[in-house]
Amino acid sequence: MSDAPEIPKSHVRYFIVAMLFFASTVNYADRAILGQVKGNISDDLGLNSIWMGYLITAWGWSYVAAQIPCGWLLDRFGSKRVYGVAILFWSLLFFLMGFVGFLHGLAAFIGLFALLLLAGFALAPTFPGNGRFVAAWFPTSERGTASAIFNSSQYFCLVLFGPFVGWMTGELGWRYVFWTMGALGILLTPLWFKFMHAPKNHPVVSESELQHIERGGGLVNMDMGAKTGARFNVKWSHVQQLLRSRMLVGVYLGQFCITTLTYFFIQTFPEYLQHRGMSVVKAGFAVALPALCGCVGGILGGRVSDLLLKRGVSLTFARKLPIVLGMLLSCSMIICNYVPVGANAIIVAIMCVAFFGKGMGALGWTVVSDTSPKEITGLSGGLFNTFGNTAALTTGITIGYLVKWSGNFDAALIYVGAMALAAIFFYVFVVGEIKRLELKLT
Numbered sequence: 001m002s003d004a005p006e007i008p009k010s011h012v013r014y015f016i017v018a019m020l021f022f023a024s025t026v027n028y029a030d031r032a033i034l035g036q037v038k039g040n041i042s043d044d045l046g047l048n049s050i051w052m053g054y055l056i057t058a059w060g061w062s063y064v065a066a067q068i069p070c071g072w073l074l075d076r077f078g079s080k081r082v083y084g085v086a087i088l089f090w091s092l093l094f095f096l097m098g099f100v101g102f103l104h105g106l107a108a109f110i111g112l113f114a115l116l117l118l119a120g121f122a123l124a125p126t127f128p129g130n131g132r133f134v135a136a137w138f139p140t141s142e143r144g145t146a147s148a149i150f151n152s153s154q155y156f157c158l159v160l161f162g163p164f165v166g167w168m169t170g171e172l173g174w175r176y177v178f179w180t181m182g183a184l185g186i187l188l189t190p191l192w193f194k195f196m197h198a199p200k201n202h203p204v205v206s207e208s209e210l211q212h213i214e215r216g217g218g219l220v221n222m223d224m225g226a227k228t229g230a231r232f233n234v235k236w237s238h239v240q241q242l243l244r245s246r247m248l249v250g251v252y253l254g255q256f257c258i259t260t261l262t263y264f265f266i267q268t269f270p271e272y273l274q275h276r277g278m279s280v281v282k283a284g285f286a287v288a289l290p291a292l293c294g295c296v297g298g299i300l301g302g303r304v305s306d307l308l309l310k311r312g313v314s315l316t317f318a319r320k321l322p323i324v325l326g327m328l329l330s331c332s333m334i335i336c337n338y339v340p341v342g343a344n345a346i347i348v349a350i351m352c353v354a355f356f357g358k359g360m361g362a363l364g365w366t367v368v369s370d371t372s373p374k375e376i377t378g379l380s381g382g383l384f385n386t387f388g389n390t391a392a393l394t395t396g397i398t399i400g401y402l403v404k405w406s407g408n409f410d411a412a413l414i415y416v417g418a419m420a421l422a423a424i425f426f427y428v429f430v431v432g433e434i435k436r437l438e439l440k441l442t
Contacts, residue, residue, distance in 0.1 A: 001330045002196050010206035013137040013213065017146045019196055022131050023087060024153035026185050028266065029061065029092050029161040031179060034116070037174040037266040044101065045108040053400065058113050060392035067389065068239070070125040071382020074132055079378070080196050083129040088189040090122035095182025095230035101175040127365065128381030135369040135377050136199055139216020141309050144319070148359075150304025154262055155294030155359055157215070162270075162287045169268070219374050238376050238439060242383055245437055248371060252428030254323075255364040255388035257423035261330055262362075263395040264416045265355065266292070272409050276344055278317030286348055290355040295360030301326055306362060316434040319367050323427050326361025327420040330354050334417045337410040361423070364388065367431075373439035 023137045034056060036040070042052050073082045093115050100111040138146045159318035160180075168177050197203070199210055199220040214220045242248050273286050308318035333354040339346050364384065372380035394417075402411040 001356055010204060010209045012202055012205040012209060013142075013146070013199075016137050016196065017149050018428055019192070020133055020150040021153055021156075022285075023083075023188065023192065024126060024130060024150050025157045025160065025376035026087075026188065027090070027123055027179070028154045028196050029157040029165075030090065030119075030181055030185070031123065032157060032266045033094070033165065035175055036162070037169050037177060039065065040169055040174045041112075045103065046105045047109055050272070051109045053396075055112055055116060056396055059123065060122035063124050063392060064119050064120075064386055064389050066121045066124035067128065067382040068379065071376075071379040071383070071385075073123060073126045074128055074378030074382070075376055078198065079129045079132045079136075080193070080198065082125050084189060084192045084196070086122050086129075087185055087192055088124040090119050091182050091185025091189070093122060093182075093309075094178050095186065098175040098178035100181070112261040124382075124385075125293055127385050128378050129370055131365050131369050131372075131381040131384075132377050134365070135219050135372070135374075137213060137218060137220075139213055139218050140315070140370065141216055141306055143369050144302040144305035144309070144363060144366045145299065146302070146370060148300075148305075148361065151302075151362050151365055152295045152298035152359060154266060154362075155291040155298065155355060158266065158287045158291035159295065161286045161289065166282075166285060177214040180429075194313075219377070238373075238379065239383065240439075241373075241440060242376075242380055244294045247431050247434065248384075248437060249378070250426045250432070251364065251367050251371065252330075252384050253430070254423045254426035255384055257393055257419040257426065258327070258358075258362060258364060258390035259307060259388040259391040260395050260419040261358045261416055263391050264399070265291075265358065268399055268412070269351070272412075273344070273347070275409060276347060277342065286344070289348060290351040293352040294355035294359035297326065297356035298362055299359075301360035302366065305366065314317035315370060316432075319363055319370065319434050320427050323361045323363050324424050326357040326359065329357025330361065331417040332357070333413050336429075337413055339426050343398055358420075367434060370434055375439050375441075403405060 011439070038056065041047065041055075042049070047055070068087075070082070073332050097112060100108050100115070103111055127377050131147070133148070134146045136144055168180065199205060199213060199218070210220060216416050263374065267378050269290075270287055273282075278286060305318045305322050309315060331354075332350055335350050365381075368381055368384045369377070398410075399412040399413060402415060403409060405411065
């Protein structure tokens with residue numbers, strides 16, 4: 001008999017990552033709405049720049065605060081239930097934001113701030129949940145591509161919804177953007193509960209696919225405890241173990257730097273294009289091409305990493321190489337400081353290169369799936385996302401001060417480029433060897 005591994009008779013894991021990609025695209029699109037329509041909201045509701053500044057960061061505070069609790073919930077109750085409930089609640093909250101348009105002044109500010117603060121909690125489980133699904137459904141040699149696919153949602157949301165939001169705002173008004181996006185998430189919820197399952201609970205996965213995943217390092221038993229009631233008891237000492245790992249702390253800090261680039265692209269880039277002379281509608285369409293390059297770069301980075309791994313390259317080199325090369329390409333955005341006013345085609349071309357590099361280097365979730373202790377992948381993902389999404393708070397504030405100080409975006413681009421270089425530093429000099437951390441249970 002041949003000892004060659006059996007070819008999987010099903011490919012359910014590809015459908016799983018497609019669902020993660022779509023849910024994450026809606027998640028990122030909802031986060032980006034306010035940044036795209038804030039000028040219209042400010043004018044319609046009589047909100048000054050200080051109030052709008054608080055609104056832009058409102059969801060970010062609760063999002064960051066919720067990461068570790070959400071990681072704990074994912075580990076204790078399973079990815080499917082926690083993630084599905086989160087989709088429903090954040091979608092309802094964004095749907096309700098459209099009705100705030102009937103208020104004005106302080107009442108409108110309070111209504112939007114409260115809904116955005118609650119939305120931050122609801123948005124929080126998505127990416128730690130993505131990391132858990134990929135760790136469970138994909139062998140190590142396919143994990144880079146799978147993580148890159150769901151992570152590319154941060155760019156695809158601009159490709160798919162950037163022009164749509166610009167058009168709908170111009171034709172119907174910003175309220176309809178919130179109603180439409182909220183309704184989309186509400187409709188997604190029953191599909192999520194029908195089709196998303198842990199590997200060993202899925203009704204159509206073949207035994208050969210399960211064996212392929214498990215043989216390759218997939219954690220197929222990850223959520224079985226959530227079904228039987230034998231749940232893993234997460235302790236504070238486990239968090240301490242994560243924070244004492246130089247490797248994981250380096251990954252967490254690197255993610256803060258990389259996510260700074262993410263929030264520049266999804267929150268500030270449309271405003272930057274408007275600063276260069278584009279209208280809100282044109283800026284909505286102009287972000288699509290660089291964002292598409294980010295999608296391509298993201299999938300390519302994950303694919304290259306997995307191919308290197310399959311060819312016998314070490315896990316450490318296979319994961320770090322795309323990150324280092326991608327972050328170096330992202331620094332090209334600084335060249336925009338030397339492009340004359342009016343040369344918007346050149347600006348967009350340079351940003352295409354920078355977006356491509358950002359996508360290529362965004363392998364943080366892959367590395368977390370490779371390194372987190374198998375018992376607390378959700379908790380580790382939540383801690384990772386806490387560090388990373390602190391950038392949701394610092395990026396806008398820092399860029400705001402830099403723009404006010406300099407009168408333009410030159411210093412802001414230098415700051416974001418410096419964050420790309422800092423990410424390289426953490427991965428090269430702090431992370432060290434990439435391997436799964438073994439949790440000490442006593």
